[in-house]
Structures are given as structure tokens and as C-alpha cells.
Amino acid sequence: MSIRHALLALLSEEPKFGLKLQQEFEDRTGEVWPLNVGQVYSTLQRLERDGLVASDESHGPQKDFSITQDGFDELVSWLRTPLPSDIPPRDELVIKVLVAVQVPGVNVRDIIQAHRRHLIETMQRFTHLKADSNQSDLGLALVLDAELFRLEGVVRWLDAADTRLGQNPGPKDGKAATAPQPESKVTS
Amino acid sequence: MLSMRAISKVYGSGPTEVRALERVDLSVERGELVAIMGPSGSGKSTLLTIAGSLEEPTSGEVMIDGKDIAGMSDNDRARLRRRSVGYVFQHFNLLPGLTAAENVALPLELDGIPAQQARASALETVDSLGLTDRADHYPDDLSGGERQRVAIGRAVVGNRRLLLADEPSGALDSVNGESVMRLLRETCRGGVAGVVVTHDSQLAAWADRVLFLRDGRMVDQTVPGPGAESLLAGGYQE
Numbered sequence: 001m002s003i004r005h006a007l008l009a010l011l012s013e014e015p016k017f018g019l020k021l022q023q024e025f026e027d028r029t030g031e032v033w034p035l036n037v038g039q040v041y042s043t044l045q046r047l048e049r050d051g052l053v054a055s056d057e058s059h060g061p062q063k064d065f066s067i068t069q070d071g072f073d074e075l076v077s078w079l080r081t082p083l084p085s086d087i088p089p090r091d092e093l094v095i096k097v098l099v100a101v102q103v104p105g106v107n108v109r110d111i112i113q114a115h116r117r118h119l120i121e122t123m124q125r126f127t128h129l130k131a132d133s134n135q136s137d138l139g140l141a142l143v144l145d146a147e148l149f150r151l152e153g154v155v156r157w158l159d160a161a162d163t164r165l166g167q168n169p170g171p172k173d174g175k176a177a178t179a180p181q182p183e184s185k186v187t188s
Numbered sequence: 189m190l191s192m193r194a195i196s197k198v199y200g201s202g203p204t205e206v207r208a209l210e211r212v213d214l215s216v217e218r219g220e221l222v223a224i225m226g227p228s229g230s231g232k233s234t235l236l237t238i239a240g241s242l243e244e245p246t247s248g249e250v251m252i253d254g255k256d257i258a259g260m261s262d263n264d265r266a267r268l269r270r271r272s273v274g275y276v277f278q279h280f281n282l283l284p285g286l287t288a289a290e291n292v293a294l295p296l297e298l299d300g301i302p303a304q305q306a307r308a309s310a311l312e313t314v315d316s317l318g319l320t321d322r323a324d325h326y327p328d329d330l331s332g333g334e335r336q337r338v339a340i341g342r343a344v345v346g347n348r349r350l351l352l353a354d355e356p357s358g359a360l361d362s363v364n365g366e367s368v369m370r371l372l373r374e375t376c377r378g379g380v381a382g383v384v385v386t387h388d389s390q391l392a393a394w395a396d397r398v399l400f401l402r403d404g405r406m407v408d409q410t411v412p413g414p415g416a417e418s419l420l421a422g423g424y425q426e
Binding site: 120122124131 | 225227362366370373387389390392393394395398400402407408409410411412413
């Protein structure tokens with residue numbers, strides 16, 4: 001999982017200092033991903049160097065970090081980006097949807113749709129290969145079936161997530177959106 | 189072949205009003221198979237019944253084969269349905285007392301074509317579906333896959349050019365479902381405009397384009413990508 005993007009997601013809610021980010025990260029991942037505070041600060045330094053977060057020392061001994069517009073754009077872009085291979089590991093997709101639920105100003109159902117479309121485009125490519133191939137090529141048919149059933153499973157998970165979110169929009173409802181609002185990258 | 193513009197459909201009024209479709213556009217050309225995906229209640233079956241002129245939209249324009257449905261008399265509309273539009277249903281809806289060939293000939297006979305001529309056309313269609321030796325079997329004697337092939341024959345016989353299908357492989361196992369989709373795709377390649385509504389991604393993936401309907405609105409569609417060979421680079425190769 002990308003610590004960079006997880007920290008950007010936590011900062012999209014409001015400015016936070018490093019120790020709080022570490023605690024929230026562990027709380028929200030069910031403590032499945034332990035993270036030491038050193039990793040948090042080194043990641044924050046790189047994010048600040050890249051202009052994705054800004055720090056403020058005027059409120060006391062601890063540096064407060066906040067997300068910048070570039071940081072928010074980067075977060076939304078990551079949420080929407082299809083996974084690098086055309087055969088995505090499901091867990092990373094789950095993480096993207098879980099993160100999207102928390103980020104103010106992001107329509108998680110649009111994020112789900114972006115991934116659904118990408119998966120179905122991949123399924124179309126496999127299916128059209130099947131349609132145009134010799135039906136007696138059993139090996140090819142079996143390989144294509146395996147891919148299609150796997151991708152269908154991911155699409156069905158997205159469909160179920162979409163339905164659940166339609167019934168229960170998630171934790172960010174009612175929370176003030178303190179982060180910059182996304183621009184044209186999120187479709188309505 | 190089919191052009192739907194700004195289609196809205198509202199059921200009821202006041203507090204019980206349900207907006208089933210909101211300004212939906214859909215165009216399908218001959219030779220093209222389009223799938224419409226969406227969850228239950230997204231409006232996809234309503235869209236299909238409006239496309240086939242079985243139901244009228246609250247607003248918007250439906251053109252079939254260049255003709256505006258709204259300006260037609262009931263008789264003209266019924267004739268257009270008989271001659272231009274074929275339907276395929278999830279549960280086949282064949283008449284059990286008629287053989288495969290008689291089921292396929294039925295729409296022609298209803299349109300006033302003499303029985304002998306209708307039977308000749310039906311047998312030609314049955315042949316093209318690979319069901320020559322099943323022509324005189326009754327639906328009860330056919331497998332599910334064969335029944336759906338007969339239903340597709342009934343939908344396209346008489347040179348009808350718009351094929352509308354509602355979950356056409358929903359009642360079949362995946363391999364028979366695939367044969368049905370393969371046949372629908374081949375039928376469309378032969379100059380028919382096809383629309384399939386489904387919630388099944390494997391079925392939708394047979395289409396040239398997949399459109400996504402959510403809460404009565406068309407929210408997205410697939411764009412054609414490169415061939416699939418590259419996807420298999422790390423795995424199976426012929």
C-alpha cells in the first residue's frame with residue numbers, strides 16, 4: 001500500500017501533525033499495516049519537497065502538515081488511475097475504494113465506475129479475442145475463461161460496493177471538507 | 189438504425205413520482221452490438237421497451253430505421269414492430285405447441301405472409317442457426333441453448349434489422365450463454381443493430397460498446413482498446 005497516498009488521504013480531512021497521522025493510519029487500517037513514526041516523517045518530508053503538502057510551525061512545538069492543491073490533485077489522480085497491469089491485484093482496488101470513501105469532495109461511486117469501465121474494457125478485449133479465435137482452440141478458451149471469471153469477480157465486488165455506498169454513503173458525510181476541492185478530474 | 193434522443197420516463201406523479209429515465213441518448217448502427225449495463229432499477233429494461241416502441245417515453249425522440257415513432261398511428265407502429273424489431277427474452281418465450289420452425293415462422297404469418305412462404309423463410313433462418321435437424325422439434329425437446337437460438341431466429345426472420353435482448357443468456361449456463369452471445373454478435377455483423385441489456389459483465393463484454401446506466405442516467409461508456417494479444421504476453425501463446 002502507498003504510504004504517500006494514505007497520508008495525503010488523511011490530510012485531505014484537515015491539517016494534522018506527524019504522530020496523529022501515524023495513529024490514524026494504524027487505526028484505520030485495523031492495525032494490519034504497522035507504521036513507525038520515522039516512516040511518517042520521512043514520507044512527509046518527501047511530500048513537502050514535492051509540493052504536495054505544506055508545513056506550519058506557528059501553532060506550537062509540533063509541525064502541522066496540510067495538503068496542497070497539487071497534493072489533492074495527486075490523490076484524486078491516484079484514486080482514479082487504473083492499476084499498472086491490466087490484471088490488477090484486487091487488494092489494491094479495495095484500498096483505493098476504502099480511501100476514496102474518506103476523501104472529502106471525491107464521489108466514490110465515480111471512482112468505482114472508472115475502475116468498472118476499465119475492467120470491462122479489458123473483458124471486452126479478451127472476449128473479442130475469443131469471438132475471433134478458432135472455437136476448437138481449447139487451450140485458449142480455457143485461459144480466456146479463467147481471466148474473464150476472475151475479472152467478473154472484481155466487477156461484482158465493485159457492483160456490491162456501489163450498492164452498499166448507495167445505501168450508506170460513508171464516514172465523510174457531514175464532515176466539513178477542509179481540503180481543496182477536486183477539479184475537472186472527477187466527473188459528475 | 190435506432191436513435192433515441194433525450195429520453196425521459198416518469199411513472200406516477202407528486203410524491204409517488206418515479207423518474208425511471210433522465211435524458212438518455214442512445215444510437216445504434218447496423219452491424220453494431222451495444223450492451224447496456226446497470227443494476228436492478230437503473231432503468232435499463234424500461235429503455236429497452238421504449239426502444240422497441242412497446243412503451244412511450246414521457247419526453248424525447250425515438251427513431252427506428254429513420255422513422256419517428258411519435259408521429260405514427262397505432263397500426264403503423266405495430267407494423268414497424270412486426271417488420272423491423274425483434275425481441276429476445278431471458279426465458280425464450282417460445283410457444284410450446286409449435287415446432288422450432290413454426291415458432292420462427294410465426295411473426296411472418298402474423299404479418300400476413302402466406303404460410304408456405306413463411307415456412308420457407310423460417311427454414312432458411314433455422315438452417316443459418318445450425319438447427320436444421322431440430323426444425324420439427326417442439327421447444328420441450330430442445331436444450332436451453334437451442335431454445336434461445338430458435339428465439340433469436342424468430343427475432344431476426346424476415347430481415348428485421350433491430351434486435352433487442354433482455355438478459356438473453358440469463359437462464360443458461362456460461363458455455364451455452366457464450367454460444368448465444370456469439371450468435372447475437374454474428375447476427376449483428378450481418379447487418380443487424382443489436383441492443384442487449386444486462387447486469388452481467390461477461391455477457392456485456394461481447395458487445396462493441398458498453399454503456400452504463402445508473403439511476404436512470406447514462407453515466408459512462410467503454411472506449412475500444414487495442415487487441416487482447418498483449419494481455420496474454422506473459423501467459424498463454426498460440
